[in-house]
Amino acid sequence: MNGFALHLMRHGAPERPGRLWGHEDEPSSAQGVALCVERARTLDFARVVTSDLSRAWAPGAIIAAERAVPHNADPQWRELHFGQWDGADPALLPQGDLARFWRDPDRFPPPGGERWSDLRGRIATALHACCDPMLIICHAGAMRAALAVLCGFDMRQGWAVDLPYGAVLSLKVWPGEQLSGQMTGQMTGLLT
Template identity: 25%
Template structure:
Protein backbone atom coordinates (compact mmCIF):
# COMPACT_ATOMS: atom_id res chain seq x y z
CA UNK A 1 0.00 0.00 0.00
CA UNK A 2 1.22 3.50 -0.80
CA UNK A 3 1.98 6.02 1.93
CA UNK A 4 -1.11 8.08 2.72
CA UNK A 5 -3.50 5.69 1.00
CA UNK A 6 -6.88 5.03 2.58
CA UNK A 7 -8.99 1.93 2.07
CA UNK A 8 -12.58 1.91 3.31
CA UNK A 9 -14.48 -1.30 4.07
CA UNK A 10 -18.28 -1.39 4.20
CA UNK A 11 -19.25 -4.74 5.71
CA UNK A 12 -22.89 -5.81 5.59
CA UNK A 13 -24.39 -8.91 7.15
CA UNK A 14 -26.80 -10.77 4.87
CA UNK A 15 -30.59 -10.69 5.33
CA UNK A 16 -32.17 -13.06 7.89
CA UNK A 17 -32.23 -16.71 6.88
CA UNK A 18 -35.28 -18.92 6.64
CA UNK A 19 -36.04 -21.73 9.10
CA UNK A 20 -32.71 -21.82 10.93
CA UNK A 21 -33.63 -20.35 14.31
CA UNK A 22 -31.26 -21.51 17.10
CA UNK A 23 -29.33 -23.76 14.71
CA UNK A 24 -25.72 -23.92 13.55
CA UNK A 25 -26.06 -23.27 9.83
CA UNK A 26 -22.57 -21.89 9.19
CA UNK A 27 -21.50 -22.91 5.68
CA UNK A 28 -24.82 -24.50 4.72
CA UNK A 29 -26.23 -22.71 1.68
CA UNK A 30 -29.55 -21.67 3.22
CA UNK A 31 -31.72 -19.01 1.60
CA UNK A 32 -32.13 -15.48 2.92
CA UNK A 33 -35.47 -13.78 3.32
CA UNK A 34 -36.38 -11.10 0.76
CA UNK A 35 -34.98 -7.69 1.68
CA UNK A 36 -37.49 -4.96 2.50
CA UNK A 37 -37.08 -2.43 -0.36
CA UNK A 38 -37.14 0.48 2.11
CA UNK A 39 -34.27 -1.06 4.11
CA UNK A 40 -32.37 -1.83 0.88
CA UNK A 41 -32.74 1.78 -0.29
CA UNK A 42 -31.66 3.12 3.11
CA UNK A 43 -28.56 0.93 3.23
CA UNK A 44 -27.67 1.70 -0.38
CA UNK A 45 -27.62 5.41 0.41
CA UNK A 46 -24.90 4.75 3.00
CA UNK A 47 -22.62 3.02 0.50
CA UNK A 48 -20.11 4.68 -1.84
CA UNK A 49 -21.28 5.11 -5.46
CA UNK A 50 -18.01 3.64 -6.74
CA UNK A 51 -16.73 0.56 -4.94
CA UNK A 52 -15.40 -2.95 -5.34
CA UNK A 53 -18.25 -5.32 -4.43
CA UNK A 54 -17.56 -8.67 -2.75
CA UNK A 55 -19.56 -11.41 -1.08
CA UNK A 56 -19.06 -14.91 0.19
CA UNK A 57 -19.90 -17.67 -2.32
CA UNK A 58 -23.12 -18.54 -0.44
CA UNK A 59 -26.45 -17.56 -1.96
CA UNK A 60 -27.70 -15.61 1.07
CA UNK A 61 -24.93 -13.04 0.72
CA UNK A 62 -25.18 -12.80 -3.06
CA UNK A 63 -28.96 -12.33 -3.01
CA UNK A 64 -28.56 -9.61 -0.38
CA UNK A 65 -25.93 -7.86 -2.50
CA UNK A 66 -28.30 -7.91 -5.48
CA UNK A 67 -31.07 -6.41 -3.35
CA UNK A 68 -28.76 -3.54 -2.41
CA UNK A 69 -27.35 -3.06 -5.90
CA UNK A 70 -29.45 -4.64 -8.67
CA UNK A 71 -27.25 -6.00 -11.42
CA UNK A 72 -24.24 -6.30 -9.12
CA UNK A 73 -21.80 -9.12 -9.76
CA UNK A 74 -19.88 -9.27 -6.49
CA UNK A 75 -16.52 -11.01 -6.42
CA UNK A 76 -16.96 -14.31 -4.57
CA UNK A 77 -14.37 -14.45 -1.78
CA UNK A 78 -14.04 -17.99 -0.42
CA UNK A 79 -12.35 -16.74 2.75
CA UNK A 80 -15.44 -14.66 3.56
CA UNK A 81 -17.59 -17.76 4.03
CA UNK A 82 -19.05 -18.17 7.52
CA UNK A 83 -17.40 -20.33 10.19
CA UNK A 84 -17.44 -24.04 9.36
CA UNK A 85 -19.34 -25.80 12.14
CA UNK A 86 -18.55 -29.22 10.68
CA UNK A 87 -20.81 -32.00 11.95
CA UNK A 88 -22.81 -29.50 14.00
CA UNK A 89 -24.21 -27.78 10.93
CA UNK A 90 -27.97 -28.14 10.74
CA UNK A 91 -28.24 -29.13 14.42
CA UNK A 92 -29.84 -27.07 17.18
CA UNK A 93 -27.77 -25.17 19.72
CA UNK A 94 -29.37 -26.91 22.69
CA UNK A 95 -28.90 -30.34 21.10
CA UNK A 96 -25.20 -29.72 20.50
CA UNK A 97 -24.66 -28.37 24.01
CA UNK A 98 -26.41 -31.34 25.62
CA UNK A 99 -24.24 -33.78 23.65
CA UNK A 100 -20.97 -31.94 24.34
CA UNK A 101 -21.07 -30.78 27.95
CA UNK A 102 -17.42 -31.75 28.31
CA UNK A 103 -16.30 -28.83 26.16
CA UNK A 104 -15.14 -25.61 27.81
CA UNK A 105 -18.20 -23.54 26.98
CA UNK A 106 -16.75 -20.67 29.02
CA UNK A 107 -14.24 -20.26 26.18
CA UNK A 108 -16.40 -20.84 23.08
CA UNK A 109 -13.95 -19.17 20.67
CA UNK A 110 -11.56 -22.09 21.13
CA UNK A 111 -14.12 -24.88 20.63
CA UNK A 112 -13.55 -26.67 17.32
CA UNK A 113 -16.58 -28.68 16.13
CA UNK A 114 -15.82 -32.11 14.67
CA UNK A 115 -14.65 -31.69 11.05
CA UNK A 116 -15.05 -27.91 11.42
CA UNK A 117 -13.16 -24.87 12.64
CA UNK A 118 -13.19 -22.84 15.83
CA UNK A 119 -13.99 -19.14 15.93
CA UNK A 120 -10.28 -18.61 16.63
CA UNK A 121 -9.54 -20.47 13.38
CA UNK A 122 -12.01 -18.19 11.59
CA UNK A 123 -10.37 -15.05 12.97
CA UNK A 124 -7.00 -16.16 11.60
CA UNK A 125 -8.56 -16.83 8.19
CA UNK A 126 -10.24 -13.42 8.12
CA UNK A 127 -7.12 -11.58 9.30
CA UNK A 128 -5.17 -13.04 6.38
CA UNK A 129 -7.96 -12.15 3.94
CA UNK A 130 -8.30 -8.58 5.20
CA UNK A 131 -4.56 -7.98 4.94
CA UNK A 132 -4.38 -9.49 1.44
CA UNK A 133 -7.44 -7.75 0.02
CA UNK A 134 -6.68 -4.39 1.63
CA UNK A 135 -3.23 -4.45 0.04
CA UNK A 136 -4.62 -5.52 -3.34
CA UNK A 137 -7.38 -2.87 -3.40
CA UNK A 138 -5.44 -0.14 -1.60
CA UNK A 139 -7.06 3.28 -1.98
CA UNK A 140 -10.45 1.87 -2.97
CA UNK A 141 -13.80 1.53 -1.22
CA UNK A 142 -14.90 -2.06 -0.72
CA UNK A 143 -18.44 -3.28 -0.04
CA UNK A 144 -18.48 -6.83 1.32
CA UNK A 145 -21.77 -8.61 1.97
CA UNK A 146 -20.92 -11.45 4.28
CA UNK A 147 -21.68 -13.19 7.59
CA UNK A 148 -21.84 -12.33 11.29
CA UNK A 149 -18.77 -14.39 12.20
CA UNK A 150 -16.75 -12.85 9.39
CA UNK A 151 -17.67 -9.31 10.47
CA UNK A 152 -16.89 -10.03 14.13
CA UNK A 153 -13.52 -11.39 13.03
CA UNK A 154 -12.81 -8.36 10.82
CA UNK A 155 -13.56 -5.99 13.71
CA UNK A 156 -11.35 -8.06 15.98
CA UNK A 157 -8.54 -7.94 13.43
CA UNK A 158 -8.83 -4.17 12.96
CA UNK A 159 -8.93 -3.40 16.69
CA UNK A 160 -6.47 -6.06 17.84
CA UNK A 161 -9.04 -7.97 19.91
CA UNK A 162 -8.56 -11.54 21.04
CA UNK A 163 -11.04 -14.03 19.51
CA UNK A 164 -12.97 -14.46 22.76
CA UNK A 165 -13.66 -10.72 22.92
CA UNK A 166 -14.53 -10.43 19.22
CA UNK A 167 -17.01 -13.29 19.55
CA UNK A 168 -19.07 -11.21 21.99
CA UNK A 169 -19.83 -8.56 19.34
CA UNK A 170 -23.45 -8.81 18.20
CA UNK A 171 -23.95 -8.35 14.46
CA UNK A 172 -27.54 -7.94 13.30
CA UNK A 173 -28.83 -9.01 9.88
CA UNK A 174 -28.69 -6.21 7.31
CA UNK A 175 -26.46 -4.09 9.54
CA UNK A 176 -23.50 -2.02 8.36
CA UNK A 177 -20.01 -1.97 9.86
CA UNK A 178 -17.37 0.41 8.48
CA UNK A 179 -13.61 -0.06 8.86
CA UNK A 180 -10.86 2.15 7.47
CA UNK A 181 -7.18 1.38 6.92
CA UNK A 182 -4.72 4.26 6.57
CA UNK A 183 -0.96 4.05 6.07
CA UNK A 184 0.85 6.06 8.74
CA UNK A 185 4.66 6.08 8.78
CA UNK A 186 4.63 3.04 6.52
CA UNK A 187 2.34 0.98 8.75
CA UNK A 188 -1.37 0.17 8.40
CA UNK A 189 -3.53 1.84 11.04
CA UNK A 190 -7.11 0.66 11.33
CA UNK A 191 -10.12 2.53 12.70
CA UNK A 192 -13.75 1.64 13.31
CA UNK A 193 -16.27 4.08 11.86
CA UNK A 194 -19.46 2.34 12.91
CA UNK A 195 -20.65 -1.11 13.91
CA UNK A 196 -24.05 -2.73 13.65
CA UNK A 197 -25.71 0.31 12.07
CA UNK A 198 -29.27 -0.62 11.10
CA UNK A 199 -31.84 1.11 8.91
CA UNK A 200 -35.10 1.27 10.86
CA UNK A 201 -38.45 1.30 9.05
Protein backbone atom coordinates (compact mmCIF):
# COMPACT_ATOMS: atom_id res chain seq x y z
CA MET A 1 0.00 0.00 0.00
CA ASN A 2 1.22 3.49 -0.81
CA GLY A 3 2.14 5.82 1.98
CA PHE A 4 1.00 9.38 2.46
CA ALA A 5 2.67 12.59 3.63
CA LEU A 6 1.97 13.75 7.15
CA HIS A 7 3.23 17.13 8.35
CA LEU A 8 3.16 17.78 12.09
CA MET A 9 3.59 21.42 13.02
CA ARG A 10 4.07 22.75 16.52
CA HIS A 11 1.90 25.77 17.24
CA GLY A 12 3.52 29.19 17.40
CA ALA A 13 4.92 30.75 20.55
CA PRO A 14 2.24 31.37 23.17
CA GLU A 15 1.57 34.85 24.51
CA ARG A 16 3.15 33.76 27.81
CA PRO A 17 6.02 31.37 26.90
CA GLY A 18 8.01 29.33 29.39
CA ARG A 19 5.06 27.78 31.21
CA LEU A 20 3.70 24.22 31.14
CA TRP A 21 0.84 24.74 28.73
CA GLY A 22 -0.97 21.43 28.49
CA HIS A 23 -4.76 21.57 28.26
CA GLU A 24 -4.91 25.20 29.39
CA ASP A 25 -6.02 27.28 26.41
CA GLU A 26 -3.20 29.81 26.10
CA PRO A 27 -3.32 31.56 22.67
CA SER A 28 -0.34 32.00 20.38
CA SER A 29 1.16 35.41 19.86
CA ALA A 30 0.48 37.16 16.56
CA GLN A 31 4.08 36.42 15.53
CA GLY A 32 3.59 32.73 16.42
CA VAL A 33 0.49 32.49 14.23
CA ALA A 34 2.27 34.29 11.36
CA LEU A 35 5.21 31.85 11.56
CA CYS A 36 2.89 28.85 11.25
CA VAL A 37 1.03 30.39 8.31
CA GLU A 38 4.30 31.18 6.52
CA ARG A 39 5.76 27.71 7.06
CA ALA A 40 2.60 26.01 5.82
CA ARG A 41 2.97 27.71 2.44
CA THR A 42 5.85 25.38 1.54
CA LEU A 43 3.95 22.17 2.38
CA ASP A 44 1.71 19.93 0.28
CA PHE A 45 -1.47 18.75 2.03
CA ALA A 46 -5.17 18.16 1.32
CA ARG A 47 -6.59 19.02 4.75
CA VAL A 48 -5.72 20.58 8.08
CA VAL A 49 -6.37 18.99 11.46
CA THR A 50 -5.55 20.82 14.66
CA SER A 51 -5.73 20.45 18.38
CA ASP A 52 -8.87 22.14 19.64
CA LEU A 53 -6.78 24.58 21.71
CA SER A 54 -6.60 28.08 20.22
CA ARG A 55 -2.81 28.15 19.94
CA ALA A 56 -3.12 25.36 17.34
CA TRP A 57 -6.62 26.00 16.03
CA ALA A 58 -6.18 29.70 15.16
CA PRO A 59 -3.29 29.27 12.68
CA GLY A 60 -4.96 26.14 11.31
CA ALA A 61 -8.12 28.06 10.44
CA ILE A 62 -6.10 30.72 8.59
CA ILE A 63 -4.01 28.13 6.73
CA ALA A 64 -7.06 26.08 5.70
CA ALA A 65 -8.89 29.18 4.47
CA GLU A 66 -5.85 30.33 2.52
CA ARG A 67 -5.55 26.92 0.83
CA ALA A 68 -9.32 26.30 0.56
CA VAL A 69 -8.98 22.88 2.22
CA PRO A 70 -11.05 21.32 5.01
CA HIS A 71 -10.11 22.07 8.62
CA ASN A 72 -11.26 20.32 11.73
CA ALA A 73 -10.22 20.39 15.37
CA ASP A 74 -9.60 17.15 17.23
CA PRO A 75 -9.01 17.21 21.02
CA GLN A 76 -6.96 14.01 20.73
CA TRP A 77 -4.12 16.16 19.35
CA ARG A 78 -3.87 18.18 22.58
CA GLU A 79 -0.67 18.41 24.58
CA LEU A 80 -0.03 16.17 27.58
CA HIS A 81 -2.37 17.16 30.39
CA PHE A 82 -0.20 18.64 33.14
CA GLY A 83 -3.00 18.46 35.72
CA GLN A 84 -2.31 20.77 38.67
CA TRP A 85 0.83 22.01 36.91
CA ASP A 86 -1.08 23.22 33.83
CA GLY A 87 -0.09 26.83 33.13
CA ALA A 88 2.55 26.84 35.87
CA ASP A 89 6.02 28.31 35.67
CA PRO A 90 8.30 25.25 36.07
CA ALA A 91 10.71 27.28 38.24
CA LEU A 92 7.97 27.57 40.87
CA LEU A 93 7.17 23.84 41.05
CA PRO A 94 8.79 21.38 43.48
CA GLN A 95 12.03 20.63 41.61
CA GLY A 96 12.30 17.02 42.83
CA ASP A 97 8.80 16.23 41.56
CA LEU A 98 9.49 17.94 38.26
CA ALA A 99 12.79 16.04 37.80
CA ARG A 100 11.05 12.71 38.49
CA PHE A 101 8.37 13.59 35.93
CA TRP A 102 10.89 14.48 33.20
CA ARG A 103 12.86 11.30 33.94
CA ASP A 104 9.83 8.95 33.94
CA PRO A 105 6.49 10.56 33.03
CA ASP A 106 4.73 7.20 33.21
CA ARG A 107 5.67 6.47 36.81
CA PHE A 108 5.58 10.10 37.97
CA PRO A 109 2.90 12.02 36.04
CA PRO A 110 2.02 15.55 37.13
CA PRO A 111 -0.47 15.63 40.03
CA GLY A 112 -3.89 15.04 38.49
CA GLY A 113 -2.27 14.89 35.04
CA GLU A 114 -1.75 12.43 32.24
CA ARG A 115 0.84 9.70 31.90
CA TRP A 116 3.10 9.59 28.82
CA SER A 117 1.59 6.22 27.81
CA ASP A 118 -1.91 7.76 27.90
CA LEU A 119 -0.79 10.57 25.58
CA ARG A 120 0.84 8.01 23.27
CA GLY A 121 -2.39 5.97 23.20
CA ARG A 122 -4.45 9.06 22.44
CA ILE A 123 -2.16 10.00 19.56
CA ALA A 124 -2.18 6.42 18.20
CA THR A 125 -5.98 6.62 18.01
CA ALA A 126 -5.80 10.02 16.28
CA LEU A 127 -3.24 8.74 13.76
CA HIS A 128 -5.57 5.96 12.66
CA ALA A 129 -7.93 8.64 11.30
CA CYS A 130 -5.16 9.90 8.97
CA CYS A 131 -5.20 8.61 5.42
CA ASP A 132 -4.24 11.36 3.01
CA PRO A 133 -1.68 14.16 2.81
CA MET A 134 -2.40 16.40 5.75
CA LEU A 135 -1.08 19.08 8.03
CA ILE A 136 -1.65 18.60 11.75
CA ILE A 137 -1.00 21.60 13.98
CA CYS A 138 -0.54 20.43 17.53
CA HIS A 139 1.95 20.43 20.41
CA ALA A 140 5.49 19.17 21.03
CA GLY A 141 4.34 16.34 23.30
CA ALA A 142 1.83 15.13 20.70
CA MET A 143 4.52 15.27 18.00
CA ARG A 144 6.89 13.21 20.15
CA ALA A 145 4.11 10.72 20.85
CA ALA A 146 3.54 10.42 17.08
CA LEU A 147 7.24 9.61 16.66
CA ALA A 148 6.85 6.91 19.31
CA VAL A 149 3.82 5.40 17.56
CA LEU A 150 5.02 5.66 13.96
CA CYS A 151 8.79 5.27 14.26
CA GLY A 152 9.19 3.31 17.49
CA PHE A 153 10.99 6.11 19.34
CA ASP A 154 11.19 5.68 23.08
CA MET A 155 10.60 8.70 25.29
CA ARG A 156 14.28 9.70 25.44
CA GLN A 157 14.68 9.43 21.67
CA GLY A 158 11.64 11.65 21.19
CA TRP A 159 13.12 14.26 23.50
CA ALA A 160 16.32 14.20 21.42
CA VAL A 161 14.37 15.82 18.56
CA ASP A 162 14.35 19.62 18.93
CA LEU A 163 10.83 20.95 18.29
CA PRO A 164 10.77 24.72 18.85
CA TYR A 165 7.59 26.71 18.27
CA GLY A 166 6.61 26.56 14.62
CA ALA A 167 8.73 23.46 13.91
CA VAL A 168 7.50 21.19 11.11
CA LEU A 169 8.16 17.45 11.30
CA SER A 170 7.40 15.73 7.99
CA LEU A 171 6.84 11.99 7.74
CA LYS A 172 5.83 9.40 5.21
CA VAL A 173 3.23 7.12 6.78
CA TRP A 174 2.17 3.67 5.76
CA PRO A 175 -1.23 2.62 7.11
CA GLY A 176 -0.15 -0.99 7.64
CA GLU A 177 -1.76 -4.28 6.92
CA GLN A 178 -5.50 -4.75 7.33
CA LEU A 179 -5.09 -7.42 10.02
CA SER A 180 -2.49 -5.76 12.23
CA GLY A 181 -3.57 -2.15 11.74
CA GLN A 182 0.00 -1.15 12.70
CA MET A 183 0.96 2.15 11.11
CA THR A 184 4.61 2.89 10.45
CA GLY A 185 6.37 6.06 9.50
CA GLN A 186 9.66 7.47 8.34
CA MET A 187 10.90 10.99 9.00
CA THR A 188 11.41 12.86 5.74
CA GLY A 189 12.12 16.35 7.04
CA LEU A 190 12.43 18.63 10.03
CA LEU A 191 12.17 22.40 9.73
CA THR A 192 13.09 24.30 12.87
